[in-house]
Amino acid sequence: MADPAIGAPEPARASDAAPRPKAEPPQMPLGPVLAAIDHALAHEADALENDRRGALPAALLERARELGLFGATIGDEHGGLGLGLGATCRVIAQVARHDRALATCVGLHNGLGVAPLRALGTEEQKARWLPLLASGEVIAAFAATEAGAGSDLSAIATHYHRARGGVCVNGEKQYVTNGRLAGLFTVLARAKETRGQHALICIPASAPGLEVGPEEHKLGIRASSTTSLHLDEVPVSGDALLGEGGRGLKDAYDALAIGRTVMSAGCVGTAQAAFDATLAHVQRRRQFRRPIGAFGASRAHVAAMAARVFAMESIVAAVGALDATIESIASLSTVAKVFCSEGAFEVTDRALQLHGAMGFLEDTGVALLARDCRVTRIFEGANDVLLTLLGSELLARSGDAEDEDVERANAALAALRRAGAGSAGAALVERWLGLSRSLRAARADLRATLGVRAVERQDCLHAIARAHVALEVASCALARSGDAPDVATHAGHLLMDEARRALAALDAADARFERARAVSEDLYERGTRWAWST
Amino acid sequence: MNLPVTSLHAAASDRRRLVIETIAEILELQPDTVRLEARLREDLGMDSLTSLELLSSLSRTLKVDLEMEEAMEISTVADTIRFVDNHLERAHG
Ligand SMILES: Cc1cc2nc3c(=O)[nH]c(=O)nc-3n(C[C@H](O)[C@H](O)[C@H](O)COP(=O)(O)OP(=O)(O)OC[C@H]3O[C@@H](n4cnc5c(N)ncnc54)[C@H](O)[C@@H]3O)c2cc1C
Numbered sequence: 001m002a003d004p005a006i007g008a009p010e011p012a013r014a015s016d017a018a019p020r021p022k023a024e025p026p027q028m029p030l031g032p033v034l035a036a037i038d039h040a041l042a043h044e045a046d047a048l049e050n051d052r053r054g055a056l057p058a059a060l061l062e063r064a065r066e067l068g069l070f071g072a073t074i075g076d077e078h079g080g081l082g083l084g085l086g087a088t089c090r091v092i093a094q095v096a097r098h099d100r101a102l103a104t105c106v107g108l109h110n111g112l113g114v115a116p117l118r119a120l121g122t123e124e125q126k127a128r129w130l131p132l133l134a135s136g137e138v139i140a141a142f143a144a145t146e147a148g149a150g151s152d153l154s155a156i157a158t159h160y161h162r163a164r165g166g167v168c169v170n171g172e173k174q175y176v177t178n179g180r181l182a183g184l185f186t187v188l189a190r191a192k193e194t195r196g197q198h199a200l201i202c203i204p205a206s207a208p209g210l211e212v213g214p215e216e217h218k219l220g221i222r223a224s225s226t227t228s229l230h231l232d233e234v235p236v237s238g239d240a241l242l243g244e245g246g247r248g249l250k251d252a253y254d255a256l257a258i259g260r261t262v263m264s265a266g267c268v269g270t271a272q273a274a275f276d277a278t279l280a281h282v283q284r285r286r287q288f289r290r291p292i293g294a295f296g297a298s299r300a301h302v303a304a305m306a307a308r309v310f311a312m313e314s315i316v317a318a319v320g321a322l323d324a325t326i327e328s329i330a331s332l333s334t335v336a337k338v339f340c341s342e343g344a345f346e347v348t349d350r351a352l353q354l355h356g357a358m359g360f361l362e363d364t365g366v367a368l369l370a371r372d373c374r375v376t377r378i379f380e381g382a383n384d385v386l387l388t389l390l391g392s393e394l395l396a397r398s399g400d401a402e403d404e405d406v407e408r409a410n411a412a413l414a415a416l417r418r419a420g421a422g423s424a425g426a427a428l429v430e431r432w433l434g435l436s437r438s439l440r441a442a443r444a445d446l447r448a449t450l451g452v453r454a455v456e457r458q459d460c461l462h463a464i465a466r467a468h469v470a471l472e473v474a475s476c477a478l479a480r481s482g483d484a485p486d487v488a489t490h491a492g493h494l495l496m497d498e499a500r501r502a503l504a505a506l507d508a509a510d511a512r513f514e515r516a517r518a519v520s521e522d523l524y525e526r527g528t529r530w531a532w533s534t
Numbered sequence: 535m536n537l538p539v540t541s542l543h544a545a546a547s548d549r550r551r552l553v554i555e556t557i558a559e560i561l562e563l564q565p566d567t568v569r570l571e572a573r574l575r576e577d578l579g580m581d582s583l584t585s586l587e588l589l590s591s592l593s594r595t596l597k598v599d600l601e602m603e604e605a606m607e608i609s610t611v612a613d614t615i616r617f618v619d620n621h622l623e624r625a626h627g
Contacts, residue, residue, distance in 0.1 A: 154561045154579065196563045198579065249579030392582040396606045447602050452589035454602075 030087050033068075034094045040067055041098035050223035051368055054215065056102055061181070064106060064136065069095065071134030073110045073118070078130035085258070085329070086320025089265035093316070096269025097276075100372035101223035103266045108177045109133070111259035112380075113140025116186050116200050116251060120243035125202065129184060138183035142259070143173035143229050144252055151385045154249060158231065159192040160201060166237040169201060172230055175379075179212050179227030186242070187231070188252050198248030199241045200255075209234040220371035254330075260380045261319045261333045264340035268312045270373045271344045274351035275305050277366055282354055292354070301350045307477075307491035310484060312343045314476040314491075331393060334386050335472045338465075341376035341383060348373055384462075391461025394443055394468055395454050405436045412478035419485035425478075428492050432474060435499045439467045442503055459505075459513050466502035470495045546619065549596075553615045556591050560584055570612040578611075592618060 044063050050056055064070065072088045074080025083091065088110055096103035114133055117125060117140075132138040149155040158171025169189055176185070183205050191197035203210060213228030243251050282293030282302060292298050315336045322328045348370035352359040359366040377383045409429045416425025442464055446454050454460060474495035481488040505512075522528040551565075558565040561578055574580040580588070585608070592614075593600045598621060608614050 152562075154584075196561075196567045196578075246577060247579070250576060253579065253581070389581060389583045392586045395602065396582045396586065451602050452586055452593055452600050452605055455583065455586040455590045 030083075030090055033081070033087075034090060036067060037069075037091065037094045038098075041095065041102075045099040045102060047099040047101065047223070048362065048365055048368055050099060050101055054217075054222045055225070056099075056105060056181075056223050060099075060102060061105075061136070064095075064102060068134075069106045070109055070136030070139065072106070073114055074130050074134040078126065078134050080130070080134035084320070085261060085322075086317060088262060089268075089316050089320045092262050092265040093269035093272070093313075096266040097273045099223070100266060100270050100369070101221045103269060104221050104224040105139070105178055105181065107262040107266050108142065108259070109136075109140045111262035112142035112255050113178070113182075113184075113186065115255045115258040116142075116242050117202060119254070120200070120251060121202075122239060125239060125242075129202070133184070139178050139181045141176050141178040141182035141185045141229075142255065143176045143185050144188040145174050145176075146172060147174055151382050153188065153252060156188055156190060156198075158187065158189045160189045160199065160241075161192040163235065166235060167201070167241065169203065169231045169234045169236060172228065174228050175216070176212075176227050176229045178225055179229060180215060180225040182212075185210070185229060186255075187229075188248055190248075191246075197246040198252070199245060200243065200248045200251050201236060202240045202242060203231070203234060203236055207234045207236060218375070220368075220374050222371075256380060257330050257333045260337040261316070261329060263376060263380050264312075264316050264319070264333070264336040267340035267344035267373060267376055268309070268316050270369050271305075271309045271312055271340075271347040274344075274348045274366060274369045275309050277364070277369075278302065278305060278351045278354050281358075285356075298354060301354055303490055304494065305347050305350050306487050307494050308343045308347050310480070310487045311473050311477040311491040311495060312340045314480045315339055315473045317480075318476040331390070332472070334381070334390050335469050337376075337380060338383050338386050338390070339469050339473050341373070344373040344376060345370075384458075387462045387465040388458050390468065391458070391463075391465040392455060394464050395447055395461065402437070402440070405433060408475045408479070409433050412475055412481070415479050415481040416485070416489075419481040419488070421481060421485050421489060424489065425481070428478065428489060428496075431496055432471065432478070432492070435467070435496055435503070436471055438503055439464060439471060439499070442467070442506055446506075457509075457513065459509055459516075463502050463505045463509065467499040470499035470502065474499070549618055549622070550615050552595060553592065553618060554611065556588055556595070557611060557614070560587050560591070568611055570610070570615070572611050573609055574611070574614070575609070582606075588614070596622065598622065 040063055044060055050060070068081045069091065071078075071080030072083050072091050074082065076082045092103050092107045092110070095106055117129055117133075121129070129138065133140055144153055144156070146156050146158060148157060156171070158169065158173060160167040160169045169187060171189060173187065176182075185203045185205065187201045187203055189199060189201055191199070205212070209232040211230040211232070213230065216226040218226060279302065282298055283291050285292050293302065319329055319332045319336045322332065348366070351366050352370055355364060355366050358364050362368065409432060412432065413425060413429045416428065419425075446460055446464065450457055450460065474492050477488050477491040477495065554568045555565050557563070557578070558568050561580070561584070568578075572578055574585060585606070589600050589605045596618065600617075600621060605617065608617050
């Protein structure tokens with residue numbers, strides 16, 4: 001097989017390939033931080049008990065404060081650990097291995113909770129809040145969602161109006177993570193007079209007129225607090241509005257890019273925990289005179305789990321390694337969110353299956369892992385919405401970046417070679433380049449045939465988005481071959497199979513689209529239901 | 535939305551109103567708050583998806599095919615109006 005690498009790539013231009021990583025600023029070594037988390041939480045985090053109680057115990061939160069977890073992303077000038085995005089992801093993944101509800105609390109605080117203030121706050125705002133947030137004395141929450149505004153945040157009704165040198169905020173927010181624990185809420189609101197002019201507003205929990213609702217009862221992350229938030233003429237000073245007036249919706253989306261990345265890291269931790277438990281179980285449990293892990297079907301499950309976990313780690317590391325400007329992570333964080341939320345679901349589902357009845361019972365803890373990760377396909381952007389968004393971006397961006405693909409193929413090939421996977425590695429990279437070319441062709445074809453009306457064909461947008469997700473993650477996994485060549489190679493093949501299937505779905509897309517429309521129209525508009533004949 | 539403009543020959547003022555009302559509908563804003571110089575992404579919070587929705591809706595209402603590549607160059611509300619005007623002019627002399 002010919003070597004697919006084609007000389008030195010041209011200089012990068014604005015394109016659709018992942019931006020180049022930038023080294024994170026020098027910071028404290030991560031190993032001891034992770035070891036301290038492991039040591040403390042192995043003894044003190046009882047995720048099952050917290051789940052039963054439906055709350056994180058005060059002592060555990062205190063331990064998280066002592067470990068500095070609430071200050072992970074906050075600079076040391078404000079008393080935080082000053083970790084970059086990549087290191088923060090490692091911290092959150094480590095916490096999630098022990099207790100996903102705690103990881104959700106700390107992750108939300110560091111991501112959506114603190115990110116807008118860090119990015120947009122004035123020096124005074126930062127000096128007032130960041131030290132309290134870094135120590136965890138004040139826990140942060142982010143309140144955007146409302147009854148009428150979930151995936152479509154532009155529909156929010158919560159509004160502010162000018163009053164007495166500041167503003168007053170009115171509205172009702174839903175599903176606020178950390179609601180019960182929070183001392184500071186970042187609230188998305190729109191100007192009353194204009195219905196536009198969105199703003200993110202920092203509101204202390206002690207503000208008059210602010211009321212936190214009761215805890216919601218949930219399928220998973222039950223120990224993570226989720227409440228409504230009622231705002232009735234809540235007065236806040238003028239400088240509580242973050243950033244430039246009127247850009248709040250964009251600011252919220254920007255914060256979500258960070259939030260999604262941190263949440264993806266939580267999925268990695270959950271998947272690692274499910275994988276570890278399964279690996280131990282399949283070697284211990286015997287049926288038909290041998291360990292169940294010896295059966296071919298079990299080996300396929302275990303290898304698929306290993307590949308998925310490895311790939312999840314790789315994509316999260318790739319987002320974390322980017323210069324953490326919003327522009328640079330917007331697209332790749334969406335890839336990571338979709339991939340890791342689905343990956344955690346797949347890995348925990350395989351874990352349940354291999355554990356048999358034991359997995360179905362709560363005491364093993366595997367059921368908890370599966371329940372805890374289910375919400376990640378819904379929150380911080382429902383996956384169907386994110387795939388639509390990603391698909392539209394792929395269609396809108398015309399940059400034909402074959403040179404970028406070649407550069408990344410070269411990096412993967414070099415890693416595979418170093419790992420001793422010479423000719424098999426070359427074939428794998430050749431396959432990746434071929435699929436990347438097919439994806440570019442599919443995008444050009446959709447652009448030409450559907451044009452701007454492609455937005456009406458979510459099936460096509462999803463197909464190219466899924467192929468893109470699989471190929472992006474595959475390249476990240478292959479570039480990490482040095483860590484585990486066989487696992488990386490297996491991940492590469494499985495992901496490329498997924499990309500191929502996604503692209504193949506475009507072939508019969510029109511007919512399937514019409515059938516889905518016909519079936520749903522019958523059900524919605526004519527109320528037709530079939531009979532189950534007796 | 536009940537827009538009277540369905541013809542290619544609609545007056546310039548109607549086209550301008552159509553663009554503004556379509557943007558307002560997609561973003562759930564009041565039309566009179568949409569300023570011509572507002573930037574679709576930075577000021578109005580539009581993304582690729584909502585931009586495509588806008589253009590797809592305009593292309594349906596005006597019964598023209600809008601080119602994707604050019605469409606993605608649009609940055610402000612005024613650009614969008616100009617883009618539609620140019621397109622109609624080109625298509626119909
Ligand atoms: C445990 C938990 C914690 C949360 N924490 C927070 C928080 O801290 N702060 C906060 O602001 N919010 C929070 N949320 C809210 C969360 O972000 C929303 O649930 C999410 O944005 C989806 O909105 P929705 O639930 O209203 O679903 P909907 O918008 O009603 O969507 C439901 C489904 O409809 C489909 N759908 C909707 N729109 C489209 C579309 N354009 N194209 C295709 N399909 C579509 C998708 O299948 C989607 O899954 C939390 C939610 C939960 C469950």
